[in-house]
Amino acid sequence: MMKEIYLDNNATTKVDEAVFEEMKPYFCELYGNPSSMHYFGGQVQSKTTEARKRVADLLGASPDEIIFTACGTESDNTAIRSALEVLPDRRHIITSRVEHPAVLTQCRNLTTKGYRVTEIGVDGAGRLDMEEYKKAIDDDTAIVSLMWANNETGVIFPVEEAAAIAKANGAQFHTDAVQAVGKIPINMAASKIDMLSLSGHKLHAPKGIGALYVRKGTPFRPLMVGGHQEKSRRAGTENAAAIIALGKACQLAGEFMESEKTTVKAKCERLEKELLAAIPHARINGGGADRLPNTTSIAFEFVEGEAILLLLSELGICASSGSACTSGSLEPSHVLRAMGVPFTCAHGSIRFSLSRYTTDAEIEAVIKELPPIIARLRQMSPFGREFLK
C-alpha cells in the first residue's frame, strides 16, 4: 500500500499518537461515568477536569467557560440558538457569506422561522466587508456569528474588532474558530467575543468531540437538555475519553504554536511559490489577505478541480477542491463565489492544508507531480487548449 501524502488537514487531521495514548485507558479500564459518586467515576472526573483546564489554557480562558460538545457543528448550532433564546425581542442575525455550513445552513433555516438574516459579503481576497457589517447591525440584532478563519482559503477575519461592534449594539458575538484554534494564538481574556466554537478532529484529537467557549456572565441557554452534565449547559453523559483526548491535543497545539508560525508556514509558502512559478494561469485565492499559516487555495484556470484531485489521488496525494458536488452538478464553492472568483478559476481550485506532520519531501512531491498534471488536463480540454494557444 502506498503511503499517503495528506494535505487535507482542514477536512480532518491524524490523531496524534500521544493523544491516542492519553485516551486509551478510558475505554476498557477506567470506563467509569465521571458524574458518578464513587471513586471509580472520580478517577475519570479528575482527568476530564484536567482536560477542561488544558482546553481553557489554549484559549486564554477559564475552565468553567468551556462546555464540551460532540463537534464543531453542535457548538455552532448551540451558540446561535442560545443567543436567540436569551434575546427573544431581537429578530436579526448577522453572519457572512463564506461561513461553514454548520453556521450558514442554520441561519438560512431560521429565515423560515421569522428571523431576518444578513450575510455580509467579502472582497476579492476574501476579506470581510466591515462597512457593510457596520451598516447592517442595529438594535434588533441578537447574534453576530463570524468565523475566525475560513476553512477553504484560510483567510482570517478581524473578529475582535467585529465583536466590539456587536457588543456596542447589545448583540451577542459568536465565532466559529474551528480552523483557527491551534493554528494562531487566541486569548479570550483580552477579548470581547462571547462564544467560540472549536472541534477536536481539526487539531489532532478524534472526531466527535468539540467545545463551546461561553464567556463568564454571558446569558446562555442549552441546546441539549436532560442531566446536569457540564453544569446543565450540555446534557448527556460526557464522552470522557474524547474529552481527555481533546485536552491533550490542546496542550500539544499550544506547544507547537510557534512552529505553526515558522515551519508549517514556510512549507506552505514554498508550495505556493513553486507551484505558481511552474504553472501558468494560476493564482492564490485569498492571496493578499491575512491567512492561516497552513492553508493555501490555488486556482488553476481552465481545468476541473475534480480531475486534478483524482490524478493527485492516484499518486497518493490528498487535497481538496473548491467545488462541492451537489446532486451530480458541479457547483463552485460558495466561498469562492462570494469572493467573485471567475468561474474558470473557481472550477479549478485546489486547497492544500498542511499540518505539523507535513514533511519537506511531501511538499516536494506535490511540486514535482502537479505541474505535468495541470498541463496534461489543459491539453485534454478543448477550452483550455484554445485559450492557452
Ligand SMILES: *Cc1c(COP(=O)(O)O)cnc(C)c1O
Ligand atoms: C470542520 C468545520 C466545522 C465542523 O466541525 P465538525 O466537528 O466536523 O462538526 C465547522 N466550522 C469550520 C470552519 C470547520 O472547518
